[in-house]
Amino acid sequence: MKQHDLDTLKKILNERRQELMSDAVGTMHGMGMVEEDSRESFPDPTDRASLEGNRNLTLRIRDRERKLITKIDEALGRIGDGTYGICEDCGSAIGVERLKARPVTTLCIQCKSEQEAAERRSKFA
Numbered sequence: 001m002k003q004h005d006l007d008t009l010k011k012i013l014n015e016r017r018q019e020l021m022s023d024a025v026g027t028m029h030g031m032g033m034v035e036e037d038s039r040e041s042f043p044d045p046t047d048r049a050s051l052e053g054n055r056n057l058t059l060r061i062r063d064r065e066r067k068l069i070t071k072i073d074e075a076l077g078r079i080g081d082g083t084y085g086i087c088e089d090c091g092s093a094i095g096v097e098r099l100k101a102r103p104v105t106t107l108c109i110q111c112k113s114e115q116e117a118a119e120r121r122s123k124f125a
């Protein structure tokens with residue numbers, strides 16, 4: 001991979017990480033929409049069920065953020081040790097465009113499709 005592309009991807013990853021970190025500290029920055037929507041669907045704030053629902057939603061978002069931050073850290077680590085952008089399954093280079101769209105990916109498009117196909121098969125088996 002070209003150094004220029006690597007720098008771009010590193011920048012994308014760092015920016016994404018920063019966004020997630022500011023969300024995770026509890027400001028729910030960028031997630032304001034979720035809160036607004038919940039309030040509108042449950043106008044009564046004392047409704048216990050809706051409060052539970054909101055809390056579960058928040059926890060779920062946090063859990064997803066935490067996992068994504070871990071993935072971003074791993075990706076940044078791979079940039080550091082020079083293994084970034086190499087498919088961990090078949091060892092071939094992952095396309096730069098794919099990485100820009102999904103910078104934490106560890107699989108090339110071909111292996112990813114095969115993995116998804118296998119997941120679908122096991123789900124319906």
Ligand SMILES: [Zn+2]
Nearest residue numbers: 087090108111
């Ligand atoms: Zn592959």
